[in-house]
Amino acid sequence: MSNTESSDSLITTDVETGSDEHAVAPDRTAVAARDLNVYYGDEQAIDDVSMEIPENRVTALIGPSGCGKSTFLRCINRMNDMIDICRVEGDVEFGGKNVYDADVDPVALRRKIGMVFQKPNPFPKSIRDNVAYGLKIQGFDGDVDARVKESLKGAALWDEVKDQLDSSGLELSGGQQQRLCIARAIAPDPEVILMDEPTSALDPVAASKIEDLIDDLAEEYTVIIVTHNMQQAARISDRTAVFLTGGRLVEYDDTTKIFEDPEEQRVEDYITGKFG
Amino acid sequence: MATDTDTGTASAEGFGEVSRVRGIIFEYLSLGASVLGIFALAVLLVYVTIDAFDLTNASPEWLLTYFLTLVVPFLAFCLYSANDRELTRRAAGVLGGGLVAVAVVFTAIEAFVTQIPRLSWQLAYLFVVVFPLTGYVTYVGSSGRVGGVGFGLVGRLIGGTAIGLALAVLFLVFDARLWFLAYTLGIVPALASYAYGRFRERPGASTAAVPVGIVGVLVAVFLRPVIDTYPTTAFIYLWTLAIPIAAAGALVVGARGSRTEAIAAGGVPLALATVVGLFGGILGLGVGGPNALLVIAVAGVPTAVYLQRVFDAGDGVIGLGLPVLLVVGALVGALVVEAFGFPAPDPWIDGSFITEAPSRTPADAGLYPAIVGSVIIIAMVAVLSFLLGVGTSVFLEEYTANSGIVGALTRLLQINIANLAAIPSVVYGLLGLGLFANLLGLGYGTAVTVSLTLSLLILPITIISAQEAIRSVPDDLRRGSDAMGATRWQTTKNVVLPEAFPGILTGTILALGRAIGETAPLIMVGAATTVFSAPNSLFDKYSAMPMQIYAWAGFPQADFRYGVVAAGVITLLIILVGMNGTAILLRNRAERGT
Ligand SMILES: Nc1ncnc2c1ncn2[C@@H]1O[C@H](COP(=O)(O)OP(=O)(O)O)[C@@H](O)[C@H]1O
Numbered sequence: 001m002s003n004t005e006s007s008d009s010l011i012t013t014d015v016e017t018g019s020d021e022h023a024v025a026p027d028r029t030a031v032a033a034r035d036l037n038v039y040y041g042d043e044q045a046i047d048d049v050s051m052e053i054p055e056n057r058v059t060a061l062i063g064p065s066g067c068g069k070s071t072f073l074r075c076i077n078r079m080n081d082m083i084d085i086c087r088v089e090g091d092v093e094f095g096g097k098n099v100y101d102a103d104v105d106p107v108a109l110r111r112k113i114g115m116v117f118q119k120p121n122p123f124p125k126s127i128r129d130n131v132a133y134g135l136k137i138q139g140f141d142g143d144v145d146a147r148v149k150e151s152l153k154g155a156a157l158w159d160e161v162k163d164q165l166d167s168s169g170l171e172l173s174g175g176q177q178q179r180l181c182i183a184r185a186i187a188p189d190p191e192v193i194l195m196d197e198p199t200s201a202l203d204p205v206a207a208s209k210i211e212d213l214i215d216d217l218a219e220e221y222t223v224i225i226v227t228h229n230m231q232q233a234a235r236i237s238d239r240t241a242v243f244l245t246g247g248r249l250v251e252y253d254d255t256t257k258i259f260e261d262p263e264e265q266r267v268e269d270y271i272t273g274k275f276g
Numbered sequence: 277m278a279t280d281t282d283t284g285t286a287s288a289e290g291f292g293e294v295s296r297v298r299g300i301i302f303e304y305l306s307l308g309a310s311v312l313g314i315f316a317l318a319v320l321l322v323y324v325t326i327d328a329f330d331l332t333n334a335s336p337e338w339l340l341t342y343f344l345t346l347v348v349p350f351l352a353f354c355l356y357s358a359n360d361r362e363l364t365r366r367a368a369g370v371l372g373g374g375l376v377a378v379a380v381v382f383t384a385i386e387a388f389v390t391q392i393p394r395l396s397w398q399l400a401y402l403f404v405v406v407f408p409l410t411g412y413v414t415y416v417g418s419s420g421r422v423g424g425v426g427f428g429l430v431g432r433l434i435g436g437t438a439i440g441l442a443l444a445v446l447f448l449v450f451d452a453r454l455w456f457l458a459y460t461l462g463i464v465p466a467l468a469s470y471a472y473g474r475f476r477e478r479p480g481a482s483t484a485a486v487p488v489g490i491v492g493v494l495v496a497v498f499l500r501p502v503i504d505t506y507p508t509t510a511f512i513y514l515w516t517l518a519i520p521i522a523a524a525g526a527l528v529v530g531a532r533g534s535r536t537e538a539i540a541a542g543g544v545p546l547a548l549a550t551v552v553g554l555f556g557g558i559l560g561l562g563v564g565g566p567n568a569l570l571v572i573a574v575a576g577v578p579t580a581v582y583l584q585r586v587f588d589a590g591d592g593v594i595g596l597g598l599p600v601l602l603v604v605g606a607l608v609g610a611l612v613v614e615a616f617g618f619p620a621p622d623p624w625i626d627g628s629f630i631t632e633a634p635s636r637t638p639a640d641a642g643l644y645p646a647i648v649g650s651v652i653i654i655a656m657v658a659v660l661s662f663l664l665g666v667g668t669s670v671f672l673e674e675y676t677a678n679s680g681i682v683g684a685l686t687r688l689l690q691i692n693i694a695n696l697a698a699i700p701s702v703v704y705g706l707l708g709l710g711l712f713a714n715l716l717g718l719g720y721g722t723a724v725t726v727s728l729t730l731s732l733l734i735l736p737i738t739i740i741s742a743q744e745a746i747r748s749v750p751d752d753l754r755r756g757s758d759a760m761g762a763t764r765w766q767t768t769k770n771v772v773l774p775e776a777f778p779g780i781l782t783g784t785i786l787a788l789g790r791a792i793g794e795t796a797p798l799i800m801v802g803a804a805t806t807v808f809s810a811p812n813s814l815f816d817k818y819s820a821m822p823m824q825i826y827a828w829a830g831f832p833q834a835d836f837r838y839g840v841v842a843a844g845v846i847t848l849l850i851i852l853v854g855m856n857g858t859a860i861l862l863r864n865r866a867e868r869g870t
């Protein structure tokens with residue numbers, strides 16, 4: 001049914017290799033923002049942000065509420081298009097191609113970028129159908145069951161649900177639901193996975209399972225994760241970007257550097273909890 | 277609830293008091309008003325029932341006989357299923373105590389206050405105590421395992437029969453031969469192509485199914501006048517309906533049971549339908565012909581599938597005895613009444629009322645053509661308003677922007693739809709008369725004109741309730757689907773519509789309930805009050821149940837105005853309740869499915 005909407009026309013990824021701005025990050029760039037400004041009506045949510053996000057690494061976006069982290073994330077897969085009043089200026093490059101170019105189909109773009117939301121949002125369908133959703137809409141004609149199994153394993157959920165693939169995804173616990181959403185996101189084999197505070201609605205045990213999982217995911221995918229939780233960012237990410245009020249990117253560096261020896265006083269204050 | 281917050285002055289000893297007088301007054305006034313409304317309706321229904329079944333002429337012996345052979349065993353069945361000692365004790369208490377109480381109060385009122393027309397204390401007992409108690413016990417009993425099985429079986433038998441009959445009615449006007457060609461040339465190849473693609477992993481073949489089907493149907497339309505020998509109607513029903521239904525039943529059973537069970541679940545009802553339908557006349561079974569075939573297949577297959585499931589689960593199997601209990605009870609009752617010669621009522625509503633045409637003598641009057649008209653009209657209205665309503669609401673909710681010129685236009689449209697819902701039905705009648713009957717020349721009072729008019733009439737309600745259902749689908753789910761790279765249409769089809777479906781169904785059914793009882797727009801577009809034979813094309817002159825009832829209410833003979841009208845009203849209500857009940861079941865199932 002969805003053959004007509006196939007996605008293989010978008011872009012190839014391996015275009016650009018590391019930039020000289022960040023000597024400590026010799027990796028290839030997966031996503032790059034250039035002079036990005038985002039407005040909701042007259043209100044500015046992202047203020048002139050430029051950054052390069054390395055491939056196969058975990059990049060954390062941290063900062064106080066309302067500083068534009070989610071907005072930034074939504075620019076990458078153009079989910080901001082769904083918000084009528086949202087206006088984006090500047091470039092977001094994904095594999096060297098500006099996703100805001102006129103010839104980019106946002107639907108095709110999103111098939112290469114998975115997304116996991118704050119609140120687990122499995123579909124009211126069976127576990128199998130949840131994971132196979134992306135395959136179904138993309139008209140995947142390989143072995144769906146094998147893919148479902150592989151993805152559930154990738155999301156560290158297979159052992160818990162292998163006997164109940166046909167029961168509803170809503171019957172799972174919150175943490176399992178979130179891992180189901182991760183399985184759903186990785187099933188179509190995207191290149192980047194965006195996560196918007198994926199553990200903030202979960203209890204600590206469930207959250208730590210997801211944290212472990214994120215580590216593994218970075219072997220295959222580029223993970224960009226928004227988090228409120230400083231320890232979490234420190235534990236799981238390779239690179240950390242600190243946004244502060246007004247949508248400004250204040251500091252962006254290796255995670256160890258940010259947490260041990262930040263350049264900016266404001267960042268240190270924020271990390272040590274003096275404000276934010 | 278209204279609660280008042282008038283604070284009194286706090287005294288030194290305590291916290292003082294907060295006056296709730298206004299809240300309490302409000303509470304009791306609303307309670308009183310609703311009780312009064314329901315009471316009035318109940319009284320009306322009681323009298324309508326009494327008239328329709330001629331219960332004034334039922335002798336106490338007659339009532340007692342059926343009470344003992346039908347009501348008591350049924351109550352016992354429900355109580356057994358509920359398996360609740362306390363409930364059984366209370367039910368017995370209510371039955372016994374109620375008898376005394378009603379008898380005393382009734383006699384007292386008759387003696388000291390006023391004569392109560394057309395009611396005896398036995399009837400009063402029936403309506404005030406027995407029916408409500410039976411309703412309650414049924415409700416409780418049906419949630420038990422045994423009761424659930426019993427009612428599930430009875431429901432499938434009755435529902436299947438009703439659907440089978442409704443299909444037979446539809447084939448009075450829809451061309452069975454065209455359906456035969458379209459099914460053979462369009463639907464079968466399309467299904468085959470789809471299945472081939474699915475099971476042989478050839479997506480191409482699945483995609484080809486729709487075009488193959490469309491071409492086949494077009495060819496069928498073209499060939500219909502060209503070909504002039506056709507199989508008999510019974511054979512057409514067998515090939516196009518009974519066999520696929522049996523196959524579907526077998527597939528359902530096959531998915532969870534053994535191969536033999538699957539073949540039995542599909543094969544036994546199919547064989548029965550074939551024997552009775554094709555050879556019933558020859559074998560002298562008393563029943564036969566295409567309609568019998570249809571009913572047996574449509575009611576039999578789901579029943580067989582259900583039986584397999586119950587036996588498989590092995591729980592509450594004894595509940596399957598419920599239909600037997602009821603049939604035996606009715607037969608024994610009839611025998612006893614016959615043997616002792618108890619004076620029995622002569623109900624206005626009986627077999628011939630349902631199956632015969634209107635007449636000038638009340639005793640011969642029948643509702644058949646009007647029932648057929650209503651069924652056909654409702655079927656068309658259901659399809660039209662569902663498609664239009666869902667289409668429009670999906671468009672308004674999922675596709676139009678909220679801002680800019682499009683947003684403003686949408687809001688304008690929205691306000692207009694809300695206002696359209698408030699326009700009197702006569703005005704829609706006028707619209708139907710002008711647009712469909714006159715301008716488009718679809719004819720006065722034809723099924724097409726009437727259905728289009730009624731669809732238009734309920735469209736605003738369908739749209740608004742469907743919108744409500746669509747809006748209640750959490751945005752999270754849409755975002756989740758969008759972020760997977762689904763197109764708007766894929767999100768709508770895969771996520772939004774399945775979630776909204778139960779709500780959409782509820783709204784549509786409520787609206788249909790309104791359409792089935794409408795008279796004013798029917799009068800406006802020239803529907804007949806009385807037709808003497810069932811229509812056999814969509815462009816015949818139609819009548820509908822409310823029209824016929826309205827006509828009878830104006831006849832000079834009292835028997836028409838009381839008995840026949842009451843019988844018509846009861847028929848209408850039964851069909852309506854049946855329709856709503858089916859819809860509620862479907863909806864509950866859909867809700868459970870998700
Ligand atoms: N859909 C929206 N409409 C209008 N303003 C929004 C919307 N989403 C976010 N904003 C505004 O943009 C700013 C950044 O929000 P967000 O990206 O959600 O921040 P964060 O995720 O860092 O908490 C906030 O001031 C917020 O009010």
Ligand SMILES: [Mg+2]
Pocket residue numbers: 069070071196
């Ligand atoms: Mg956020």
